[in-house]
Amino acid sequence: MDKFMNVINQIWAINLVRFIVYLALAFGAATLACWLVTKLLKLVKLDKKFDKWGINEGVAGTSMSFIGKLVYLIVFLIFLPSALEAIGVHSVSSPLNQFISTFIGYVPKIIAAAILVYVGILVAQILGQIVSVLLKKTKIDTLIQRADAEDKKVMPLSDILVKILMTVIVLITIVAALGVLDVEAISAPAIEIVNTVFGAIPNIILAVVVVAVGILVANLACSLLYNVLIAVNFDNVVKKVLPQLKASATKIVVNLVKTLIIIFIAAQGIEALQLPLLSMIVIEVVAYLPLVAKSAVILLVAFLGANMLEALILKANAKAVGIAKIVKVGVFTVAGFMILSQLDIATTIVNTAFIVTIAAVGVSFALAFGLGGREFAKKTLDKVDEKLECEKKED
DSSP states (O other): OHHHHHHHHHHHTSHHHHHHHHHHHHHHHHHHHHHHHHHHHHHTTHHHHHHHHTOSEETTEEHHHHHHHHHHHHHHHHHHHHHHHHTTOHHHHHHHHHHHHHHHHHHHHHHHHHHHHHHHHHHHHHHHHHHHHHHHHHTHHHHSOOTTTTOTTSOOHHHHHHHHHHHHHHHHHHHHHHHHHTOHHHHHHHHHHHHHHHHHHHHHHHHHHHHHHHHHHHHHHHHHHHHHHHHTTHHHHHHHHOTTOOSOHHHHHHHHHHHHHHHHHHHHHHHHTTOHHHHHHHHHHHHHHHHHHHHHHHHHHHHHHHHHHHHHHHHHOTTTHHHHHHHHHHHHHHHHHHHHHHTTSSHHHHHHHHHHHHHHHHHHHHHHHHHHSHHHHHHHHHHHHHHHHHHHHHO
């Protein structure tokens, strides 16, 4: 036995033999670890969850295959430094030993972070189911009718709220897991983002309440306005003035009023969020609304006036279609310049163009009368002169 052990020790003293043995152990242990981990993950049906999450396919194969290869590589690297030291390659084995030691010390944190994320997902799913049942009981999907409610592919409002709740819980869990891993470069900004989000939740709730109450008030006010306009027969009154209008004037007015109310409500909701950039944009938009309202009034008056003038001219002379069209175009042209001026769209250019247009029209009439109407003017002045002479003689 002593001779046998001596032979074994002599063989083991050979660097190449130790290298081959350690390398064979590395391959064997890595293969065994890969097989065990893959089987364990399949037992817990993680592959089906990867399919459900849509991450089971990648460039390197399935996610399960990737995890197996990763475990294989880690176990192989654990045994590799011993094989390299056997043949005296210390320049490579020393960094690998340091890396393996650091990684092994980090493994408990990785396991704790993974368990924390897994528990967070379970909690999110359980709370999501509970909240979903409660929301279904409140019939929130029927209380708040959406324009796309008939589309079966559209997610109900209750499911949207549940998804938001689950996302928030998972986000908090991931941030906590990053804190466990002590990855400051990632965890610090993530924690700051979460704190910012949670700090903004009261403002978001206030904005949602303001918008919800505002929409309710807008619906009630517009319903009352609709009934009043129907009662006074507003559609027939408008059709007498504008027979060309095919749509319901009542609906147009109600929708316009509702749009304006919702714009002001949305402005108040955005103001409640206390976001300076959005608040500034909303202030500019709201400040521009009076100009749009003035422009709409000018357009309405121009439309009514042009149609009335056209009708009067055609009533006086049915053959004067050309003159009627010219007058109508003239009214719309003047109205167009006024609208552009009210909207502050290149005011200087618009005013200059209007003055030049009026001057050009005046000069054109002057030239037309001066060149083509000289004989008519001479005859008219001669008649006036003769009439004056006759009156003097009679006196």
